[in-house]
Amino acid sequence: MITSTHFFFSKILYKHIYNIDNSIIGNLHDLVVDFSLPLPVVRAIVVKNGKREFFIMMQSLEVTHDNKERYHIKLNSQNLSFVPIPETDVFLARDFLDKQIIDIEGKKVERVNDVRIALVDNKWVLIAVDIGFRGLMRRLGVEYLGIFISTKLNKTFRNTLVAWEDVQALTHGRDNLQLNTSVHKLNTLHVADLADILEDLDKKAQVTLFQSLDTELAADVLEEIEPETQITLIENLSIEHATDVLELMPSDEVADILDEMESEQVNRLLDDMDEDNSTEIRELLKYKDKTVGSLMMIDFLAFSEEMKVKDIMNLLRNTEYTEETSHYIYIVNQDYQLQGVVSLMELIRSDSNALISEVIDENQQLVYLNDDDSVEKAMEWLLKYNLMILPVLDHNHVLIGITSTNDLVNEFGKEWDLI
C-alpha cells in the first residue's frame, strides 16, 4: 500500500473507514470544506454508520491505495477528535459535487463531475474540479473500461480538469446559494462572456451571481443579456439596487427593458430613479414598438451654431463619450432645431477660430429620421446613405436623439432570434 497524497473525491466517497484495529467504523459520507480560503481546505469528514452520523477531523485519517488505485481509509490514532459541525457548512457531496460552476479560463458553465483533492502543507485541499468524460466514467465505476478502450484505439484517456484558481463556485451551504465572495474571480471576464455565462446558469444562480456584481459591472452585463433574462434579474433585485443599476445604463436600453415589464413595477422603479433619468425614460416609453423613437439614444453631442470651433474642442475634451457619440457632433440653433452635422475629422481639420456654422458643408444634404418613422425606414436610410448614425428629429425639426446601425442590428437580431 502506498500513502496517498492526492486522489479524486469519488474514489473515497462512500468507502469504509477502518479503525486502528481494522474494524469498520462506518462509511465516508461526505466532506466538510471551508470554501472561504483561496484553496478550500477539508476540515472534517462525515462518517455514517447505519443511521448514526458523526464528524471526525480530516487530520485523523490516513489514506492509502494499492497499485490498482483502490483506496483504504484508516484512522491514525486511538484518540479521535469528534467535532460538532453546523448543518450550514459546505458539504462537498451535498452542496458542490454535480452542481454548476463557472470555468473562468474556458468561460463556460460546467458541471462538477469530480473533485481533485491533494495534500498541501499537511492540509487536504481542493486543487481542481473534474468536468470531463473520464470523470463521469469514474463516477459510474467504469473508468478502467474507458482506459482499456482508449489504449486499444491508441489514444490517451485524459482527465479534463479546471484548476481551482479558475473555478468560480456558485453553490455554498444549505438552502442559501452564495458566491464565494472572498475569491470573486468573475471580474477578470469580459462583459460579453460574463453575460453568456449568466444566461447558461439556472435562474437562482443567475440572480445570486448578478446581485453580487458591483453596480457598474452589473449595468454593463445587463445591456448584453437577452430581454427575458433582463427582466428576471431586475425583478429579483431590490428597488434601490435595481434603480442604481438602471441609472448607469443608456435610457433607450432601460426603456426597452421596462417596456416588457408590468406597469405597476415600472412606475415603482421610475419613481425611485433620479428625476433626469426617469423623465427621459418616460418619454421613450411613450413611443410605439418598432418606431425609431423607441430605440433611439438620447445621449448625443449637440452644440449651438454660434460657438467657435476651439470652444467646442475644449468642451469635447472634458465630455464623456460612448462609441455612438464619438463620430459626429450636431449643430443646432437656439430652438434646438438641427442645422447641420459635423464629423470629428472635419472639426479637427477646421480653423479653430471659425464659427462652427461656417464649418458645416454648405452642400450638405441633411439626412435625418423622424421619431415616429419605422425601424425598417431607419435601416433603409442607414444603408442608402452609408452612415453609422442618423439624427432623430421630432416634427418641429428639433433634435431629440440619434440612432445607430448598432441599435438597429440589435433590434433585428432579436427578431431573428440571433440574440
Place this chain on the structure above:
Amino acid sequence: MGFDMKEMIKKNWEKLSYILAIVGPGLITVNAGNDAGGISTFATIGAKYGYSMLWGLLLLTFALAIVQEMNARMAVVTGKGLSDLIREKFGVKWTFFAMTVLFIANFGVTLGDFAGVAASLELFGITKYLSVPIVALLISYLVSHGSYNKVEKIFLMFSFAFFSYIISAIIIKPDWPVVLKSIVTPTIEMNSAYLLTFIGLIGTTISPYMQFYLQAAIVDKNLSLKDYKYERLDVYLGAVWGAIISFFVIVVTAATLHKAGIEANSVSSIALALKPLAGEYAFILFGAGLFGASVLACAIIPLSTAYAICEAFGWENGVNNTPSEAKAFFTLLFGIIGITASLVLIPNLNLIPLILRTQQIAGVLVPVILIFMILLINDRNIMGSMVNNRFQNIISTLTVLFIISLTTTLFVTQIMSLFS
C-alpha cells in the same frame, strides 16, 4: 385625481395578455401527447373493450394533473430542468439509470410516431419508403436550424382534426348513460391482453418524456413565484383538455367499431370510426390528424431527449451550437430520428401493433421517473416550503404503486400462462 377608467382597462388588459402568455406549455405538452401512440391506443381500447376502460382514463387524468403540477412547481421554484435536479440530488449513477430509462421510453415513442407518419400517409397511398425518409430529413433540418418553432403551429393545426371525434360523438349518439356509468365503475380483466392495453393507456397518458419536456418548457418561460398560480391553471387545463380528446376517441370507436365488431388493427379500420361524420372523407380527416400529431411528436421527443440527457451530464447542448461544439447533443438528436425512422422501414412491419407496444414500454417505465420526481419534490433543500402536501403525496404514490402492481400482475399472469 379621480378614478382613471382608461388606466384600469389598460391594466386589466395587460394582466389578461400576461396570463395568456404564461398559459401554454401545459396545453402543448398534452396535445403532443395525443400523438400516434395516443390515438392508436385509445382507438384500440374503444374498439376492443368498448367503454369499459373509461374509469381508468378518469383516474389517469387525475394522476396526470397532479404529476404535471409537480413539474410546474419544480420548474418555478428551482428554475431547473428535471434532469438537472436528478443529477444534482442523486449523482452520476442514478442519473445514468434515469437517463437510460428516459432514452428507452423516448426511443420507443419516437419509433411509434414514425410508424404513425408511415401509417397516416399510407392512407393517402404514399409508401412509407418515401414518406418516412422525407419526413425524417425534414424534421432534422427544421429542428437543427431552430426554425422548428415557426412550423410547430402548422402541425399543431393538423392535430385539430381530432376535434372531429367530439363532433362525431354527438352525431352518432352513443348510449350516454352507459358511458357515464362506465366512467365511475372500475372493472378489470385478469388477462395479459387487457393488462397490457391498460399499461399502454398509462404510457401514453403519463408518458415519461412529457415530464421532462413540460418542466423544461416552463423553466424557459422564466416565471416567478407569483406567476405560479397561472401556470398551475395551465397544467390543469392541459390535463383536462388531453383527457377530453382521449375520452371522445374511445367513445367514438366504442360506439362504432366495437359495436360492429371491427378490430382496430390497422389505420384504415381506425379511420372507419369517423365515417358517420365524414363519410368518404373519414380517411382524409383521420390521416391528416394522425400525420400532424406524429410529426409534432417526432420533432419534440428526440429534441427533448437530447436536451435532458446533455443537461444531466453537463454536455454542451442547444440547436444554437454547431454540431462540432455539441457533439453529444446532435448525435443523440439525429441518432434517435435516424434509427427510429430506419426501423420503421423494415418490410412487412405491422404498424399498429408496433405503435401500441411502444406505449406499453413507456407505461412500464413511468413509475421510475415518478419515483425520482416524488423524492425531489419532497426535499426541503430543493423546494423549501413548496414541497408536496399530503394529498399530493398520496395521489402520486398511489399512482406509482398502482402502475407497479399492474406491471407485476402482468408478469405473473404471463408466467402462469407458461405453466398452464
